[in-house]
Amino acid sequence: DTGVSQDPRHKITKRGQNVTFRCDPISEHNRLYWYRQTLGQGPEFLTYFQNEAQLEKSRLLSDRFSAERPKGSFSTLEIQRTEQGDSAMYLCASTIGFNTEAFFGQGTRLTVV
Amino acid sequence: GQQLNQSPQSMFIQEGEDVSMNCTSSSIFNTWLWYKQDPGEGPVLLIALYKAGELTSNGRLTAQFGITRKDSFLNISASIPSDVGIYFCAGLFMDSNYQLIWGAGTKLIIKP
Numbered sequence: 001d002t003g004v005s006q007d008p009r010h011k012i013t014k015r016g017q018n019v020t021f022r023c024d025p026i027s028e029h030n031r032l033y034w035y036r037q038t039l040g041q042g043p044e045f046l047t048y049f050q051n052e053a054q055l056e057k058s059r060l061l062s063d064r065f066s067a068e069r070p071k072g073s074f075s076t077l078e079i080q081r082t083e084q085g086d087s088a089m090y091l092c093a094s095t096i097g098f099n100t101e102a103f104f105g106q107g108t109r110l111t112v113v
Numbered sequence: 114g115q116q117l118n119q120s121p122q123s124m125f126i127q128e129g130e131d132v133s134m135n136c137t138s139s140s141i142f143n144t145w146l147w148y149k150q151d152p153g154e155g156p157v158l159l160i161a162l163y164k165a166g167e168l169t170s171n172g173r174l175t176a177q178f179g180i181t182r183k184d185s186f187l188n189i190s191a192s193i194p195s196d197v198g199i200y201f202c203a204g205l206f207m208d209s210n211y212q213l214i215w216g217a218g219t220k221l222i223i224k225p
Contacts, residue, residue, distance in 0.1 A: 004155075042201050042215030043156070056212070091155050101146070102213065104155035 002026060004105035006092050012111045013082055020078045021108045025094030032075050033102060034067055035091040036060070043091055049075060082112045119202055119216025127224050132189040134219040136202035144205040145185035146213065147176050151198045159200075160187070189221075197223050 005024040013019050025032045030051050035043035046065070047057045051072035064082075069075040079086055089109050093102040119136045126132055136145070144163055148156035160171050162178035162185060169176055173190045185204070189196055202216040 006155075040217070042203070042217055043213075044215075045212045048212070093155075101158055101161050103158060104148075107153075107155045109153065 004092055004094050004103050006090075006105035006108050008108055009106060010109045010111075012113060015084060015112055016081055018078065018080045019082060019110065020076055021090055021092075021110075022074060022076050023092030023094075023105060024074045025092070026096075026103060027073075029094035029096045029103075030072065031095045031097070032069060033093045033095075034075070034077050035093065037089045037091055037107070046077075079110075082110075084112045086110060087112045117202055117204055117214055117216040119219055121219055122217070123220040123222065125222050125224055126192055128192060128194060130192055132192055132196070132221060133186065134200060134202075135184060135186045136204070136216045137184040138204065138206075138214075139183065140206050141182040142185075142204040142206045143182075145176070145178050146203045146205075147174075147185070147187050148201045148203065149198050150201060150218070156201060192221070192223060194223055197221055 007022045011019055033048040034046040036046055037043045045058050046061050047067050049069040052069050064080045067077045089107045091104055091107045093104045095102045117136045117138050146161050147159045149159055150156045159174055160169050160176040165178055165182045166180050167178040176187045178185055199218040199220050201218045203213040
């Protein structure tokens with residue numbers, strides 16, 4: 001399977017705990033995006049990388065959120081001190097260059113209890 | 114911020130019927146993308162449109178990039194049960210720094 005891969009698919013955590021999600025983009029894609037999606041809404045942009053450089057972060061991304069793409073391949077999204085409002089589907093997408101045909105992973109469903 | 118108005122919010126149709134949905138904006142877009150999302154899954158790209166007036170098909174799906182560049186339409190012909198899901202439009206405009214702007218989705222439900 002050469003699509004975008006996300007791990008884990010589901011995560012349940014207690015409020016206040018830290019969580020980390022991983023995204024493996026399509027191998028030749030140099031742009032990687034993180035989105036958050038809540039029920040009944042479209043995806044909301046969080047941040048994106050071109051290769052290893054994080055080029056933009058949404059104002060939605062609080063200080064508790066951090067993302068990395070250390071070698072320009074896979075990326076991680078960490079949420080520290082999780083809150084119930086962080087419960088959502090976290091989606092990763094990748095694209096090659098400025099081609100906007102972004103391909104999405106299956107998402108990580110986070111539930112904070 | 115920029116918004117896409119997607120309608121209808123939901124549709125109840127009979128199997129075999131044709132379906133139409135659209136997205137509009139007050140801004141001019143360079144690119145329109147249509148995605149389908151099943152419950153618990155990520156969005157899957159259906160059709161990409163890059164030119165005003167462009168009409169593109171993917172099987173029973175047809176999408177058009179509006180002449181004004183402010184809207185797009187998706188049609189599904191002869192719907193089948195597996196068409197059930199949420200359809201999202203997403204657009205890219207000149208000053209968006211390559212961030213997609215998303216509609217709120219159209220939920221398609223097929224009546225048994």
